[in-house]
Amino acid sequence: MTDSPSSTAERPEGADAAERTAAIVLWVIVGAGLVYGVGETIARVTQLFG
Amino acid sequence: MLARERTVAGPGFNRWFVPPAALAVHLSIGQVYAFSVFNIPLEERFGASATAVSTIFSISIVMLGLSAAILGTWVERNGPRKTMAVAAALWVAGFLVSALGVSAGQLWIVYLGYGVLGGIGLGLGYISPVSTLIKWFPDRPGLATGLAIMGFGGGALIASPLSNRLLGLYGGEDPVAGLVPTFVTLGVVYAVLMGLGAYVIRVPAQDWKPEGWTPPEKSDETSMRTTADVTARNAIRTPQFWLLWTVLFCNVTAGIGILAQASPIVQNFFSGVGPAAAAGFVSLLSLANMAGRIVWSSTSDVIGRKPTYMLYLGVGALLYLGVATLGRTSLLLFVLMSVVILSFYGGGFATIPAYLKDLFGGLQVGAIHGRLLTAWSAAGIAGPLIVSGIQDLQTARGEEGADLYLLSLYIMVGVLVVGFVANLLVRPVDTRFHESDPDPDDELETQGASS
Known part of the structure; x- marks a missing residue:
């Protein structure tokens, strides 16, 4: 399944380059944040069986 | 803007x-x-x-x-x-x-x-x-x-x-x-x-739908997934809303009870576990809580919302029983059961909006979800109160170690059984609560067919 819209009705705003860039940057930020948080947590988890 | x-x-x-x-x-x-x-x-x-x-x-x-x-x-x-x-x-x-x-x-x-x-x-x-x-x-x-x-x-x-x-x-x-x-x-x-x-953030156009996806036909009376919409005002008048409120309250009460006291619980169950190892246990529960939100909520798209909550509440009750009866025999077993319990706790939060969408439609699902979150506030008080209250009571009786928490764990089994029954009672919303012709430009002014 693709994610393109099925409607061709006129929209006030489209997915311009700035939006795309911001969304990609946001994916990178939240992804990096989650990796940081999970990594720090796993480091503490090892203390349980260490 | x-x-x-x-x-x-x-x-x-x-x-x-x-x-x-x-x-x-x-x-x-x-x-x-x-x-x-x-x-x-x-x-x-x-x-x-x-x-x-x-x-x-x-x-x-x-x-x-x-x-x-x-x-x-x-x-x-x-x-x-x-x-x-x-x-x-x-x-x-x-x-x-x-x-x-x-x-x-x-x-x-x-x-x-x-x-x-x-x-x-x-x-x-x-x-x-x-x-x-x-x-x-x-x-x-x-x-x-x-x-x-x-x-x-x-x-x-x-x-x-x-x-x-x-x-x-x-x-x-x-x-x-x-x-x-x-x-x-x-x-x-x-x-x-x-x-x-x-x-x-963007909202989709009113006529947008994913390419290749066909909206379900008009729902029949027995389908849990409705194609109709119910306003927030009408939703709280339905038994389904209060059954789901009970489901969320029970699921959160049981999970938050163990989460709030996780460090002292594991140290009292196993005398060899010190504060640093207990902190590791708490971290592991946090990971399970987070992972359960995406894993179980996604699974609910496949197996359905009602069976998913039967899993959270039914298997959850059995796991609490397992912790109470078998938890002391093995640290690994104790940790594994606790991890699954906490994944169910997180899953319960994440799956509830989709359950609401199934029952009440998408028209005001955010507002209905907001009202349902009062169950979270109530459980946030009830869960820790039960566990810490029982612990104080048992301490006064001279109990120690895992015995401080056994009664709490059995109470949580009962709480989860109540939630399980509430989930079993959920039926499709009566059509008299459905919006007859929702107008997207005036959707929040509609009062519902029954009012």
């Missing part, structure tokens, strides 16, 4: 741009579960008791429930961008006002800042992306809401180590000195993150 109509996505907009916006908000407000990092420095700064300082967290959670319940309809009317912007402003103001309170040595200002202002930002931020995600992912609503609400669990995993590092960076050996700059820094970080989220 912030108006709902300005956020309607144009042709070519990729719906996978929406989840990071929702995640950005939930990762930010999820910091609330890491607030305990500041407890000891705040006690020292104000010369206040642990109870007085922990009241900051309690106020923010109560305000979360109240604001989500009261402002849910406003959120639906004004759309996700304005809501996220207001949530960001309040959440950031909470940090900045609290920094002022710490600087001035006035604890009441921190109550007002983080507790009241931040708490309202929490409530608005929590519900703001839910209905939008459901509209973008009508084919996979469980996955969509699981992604966002996973962020709330992940927010604490990020904020806890980050806050400790900031306190060390600014305060050195004196974390009290690091409080104000840490609050200001976190406020700036969350302003940027939530601001980006508000900028990126």
Whole structure:
């Protein structure tokens, strides 16, 4: 399944380059944040069986 | 710029741009579960008791429930961008006002800042992306809401180590000195993150649907997934709303009971487990809580919402029974059972919006979700009260070790059975509550066919 819209009705705003860039940057930020948080947590988890 | 109509996505907009916006908000407000990092420095700064300082967290959670319940309809009317912007402003103001309170040595200002202002930002931020995600992912609503609400669990995993590092960076050996700059820094970080989220968020056009996806035909009377819509006003008049309220209350009460006391519980069950290992156990439960949100909520798209909650509540009850009867025999077994229980706890939060969408339609699912979150506030009081109250009672009786918690665990089994029965009783919403002809331009003014 693709994610393109099925409607061709006129929209006030489209997915311009700035939006795309911001969304990609946001994916990178939240992804990096989650990796940081999970990594720090796993480091503490090892203390349980260490 | 912030108006709902300005956020309607144009042709070519990729719906996978929406989840990071929702995640950005939930990762930010999820910091609330890491607030305990500041407890000891705040006690020292104000010369206040642990109870007085922990009241900051309690106020923010109560305000979360109240604001989500009261402002849910406003959120639906004004759309996700304005809501996220207001949530960001309040959440950031909470940090900045609290920094002022710490600087001035006035604890009441921190109550007002983080507790009241931040708490309202929490409530608005929590519900703001839910209905939008459901509209973008009508084919996979469980996955969509699981992604966002996973962020709330992940927010604490990020904020806890980050806050400790900031306190060390600014305060050195004196974390009290690091409080104000840490609050200001976190406020700036969350302003940027939530601001980006508000900028990126879009709502789909009214006639948009995923390519290749066909909306279900008009639902029959026995289908749990309705194609009709119910307003928030009418939803709370249905037995289904209160059954789901009971389901969420029971699931959260059981999970939060063990989560709030996880460190002393594992140390009392196993005498060889010290504070450092117990902290590892708490971290593991946090990971399970976060992972359960995305894993189980996505699974509910496949197996259905009602069977998913039968799993959370039925298997959850058996696992609690297992912890009570077999938990002492093996640390590994104890940990495994606890991890699954906490994954069900997280899954319960993430799956509930999709369950609401199935039963009440997407028209005002955000507002209905907001009202349902009062179950969370109530469970946040009930769960820890049961566990700590029983512990005090057993201590007075001279019990020790795992015996301090056995009665609590059996009570939680009963709580989960009550939730299981409530879930079994859920039936499709009576058609008299359905909107006969929902008008998208006036959707919040409709009163429902029965009123």
